[in-house]
Amino acid sequence: MAYWLFKSEPDTWGWDDQVAKGDAGQEWDGVRNYQARNNMKAMQVGDRGFFYHSQKGLEIVGIVEVCALAHPDSTSDDPRWECVDIRAVRPFARPVSMAEIKADPALSEMVLVKNSRLSVQPVTEDQWRRVCELGGTEA
DNA sequence: GCCAACGTTGGC
């Protein structure tokens, strides 16, 4: 299983919106960046991801799971753009902020720190475990 | 609101 990180502005689509979709999940549409899309095409059903609030919050708030492989993005006529579906698994007991991540030597290589603009990012297993620890939830 | 970083576009 691989680990990922999904970024969204909570004003547009936040954790609460994701939770409201329940186990059916929701397609992660609107991505118009090749790197982010390629990450989604590499995902398998059951892969786990962090849900990060950009712009407002600046923190990882919960864990999601990929529940459908990449398929055409329903919000685009351009067949180049594909996306997966994800569903909320559980919230963190304590959100993990960008500041906390930056301050943790074990997390200095996270893509979130190195390339904060990429909206769908890979996360290593070590990073996954560490962030879950900080978030007060099991990995 | 600013600005640095990054990605994309398009003229040559």
Place this chain on the structure above:
DNA sequence: GCCAACGTTGGC
């Protein structure tokens, strides 16, 4: 195929 110009993102 290069690179300058431009647009967008997102932390600060």
